[in-house]
Amino acid sequence: MPSSNNAYAGQGNDKTSSNNVSAAPTIIASTPAVVSPIQSLGNLNGGSYTFTDTAAVALSSYSYDSATDIHTFNVNTIGVANETYSIISGANFTGPKWHKLLTYADGSPVLAGDTFTLSVTLDQISPGLARQYLVCTSVIQNPTSTSLGTLRGSGVYCLTSSVGTPGIGGWGADNLGAVATVASMVRGVGTAAFSGGPTNTMYKSGVMMAAYSATPGGSVNARQDGGQWNIATTAQLSLGIFLSTNGTLTTTAGAFSMRIKYIVTKVA
Numbered sequence: 089m090p091s092s093n094n095a096y097a098g099q100g101n102d103k104t105s106s107n108n109v110s111a112a113p114t115i116i117a118s119t120p121a122v123v124s125p126i127q128s129l130g131n132l133n134g135g136s137y138t139f140t141d142t143a144a145v146a147l148s149s150y151s152y153d154s155a156t157d158i159h160t161f162n163v164n165t166i167g168v169a170n171e172t173y174s175i176i177s178g179a180n181f182t183g184p185k186w187h188k189l190l191t192y193a194d195g196s197p198v199l200a201g202d203t204f205t206l207s208v209t210l211d212q213i214s215p216g217l218a219r220q221y222l223v224c225t226s227v228i229q230n231p232t233s234t235s236l237g238t239l240r241g242s243g244v245y246c247l248t249s250s251v252g253t254p255g256i257g258g259w260g261a262d263n264l265g266a267v268a269t270v271a272s273m274v275r276g277v278g279t280a281a282f283s284g285g286p287t288n289t290m291y292k293s294g295v296m297m298a299a300y301s302a303t304p305g306g307s308v309n310a311r312q313d314g315g316q317w318n319i320a321t322t323a324q325l326s327l328g329i330f331l332s333t334n335g336t337l338t339t340t341a342g343a344f345s346m347r348i349k350y351i352v353t354k355v356a
Contacts, residue, residue, distance in 0.1 A: 258295025
């Protein structure tokens with residue numbers, strides 16, 4: 089009877105034997121990375137947000153097109169904007185603000201003690217005739233406050249400049265901003281990181297941002313923060329959307345529209 093020392097198990101028969109049978113391949117299952125789905129802000133007047141506008145000066149009207157996911161802010165002309173109309177000047181904010189409790193895509197709450205990131209994408213931007221306004225999507229600590237030091241926002245904003253050039257900005261360090269602007273901006277994206285951790289060590293990194301144009305060219309910038317949440321680690325944070333003047337400047341009325349999407353990702 090012939091014999092073999094190198095035969096596959098499936099090739100054996102009654103006339104062969106094997107001392108070295110090839111085993112079936114081992115399949116190692118891998119766990120796919122968990123990617124948080126990008127979220128739309130939805131209709132700011134749709135009921136899930138609380139709206140306040142103490143000054144009642146900047147905003148004429150707001151509308152949302154659910155088919156295109158476009159937000160339109162009809163803004164007013166202001167001779168010289170008071171510092172309280174802007175999140176990037178002064179110590180208080182009395183302008184239009186929408187807010188709701190912040191959750192991850194699965195509906196679980198975002199807590200001050202969590203380690204997470206917020207990324208915001210802006211596109212379909214049309215400044216219209218509006219000038220010197222910005223719309224900011226932000227994580228905030230105390231949504232009902234008018235004090236910037238208590239709001240403690242960190243977020244990403246879309247702006248229209250004095251000549252109508254759109255830009256993307258990063259808001260942090262309570263009331264300071266940095267901007268990346270580029271002519272004919274098509275899209276901008278910004279990301280902020282939050283360390284979580286024990287009380288009084290829950291750091292906010294600030295925002296890194298980048299923009300690109302319909303023509304060759306782009307722009308990048310960063311706004312360092314370094315501030316901290318000063319609430320309990322178990323407190324739920326909020327999502328705030330601010331319509332703000334671009335500092336204490338003269339603004340021009342118009343329809344400022346854009347699409348805003350965001351992702352909140354828990355990383356620890």
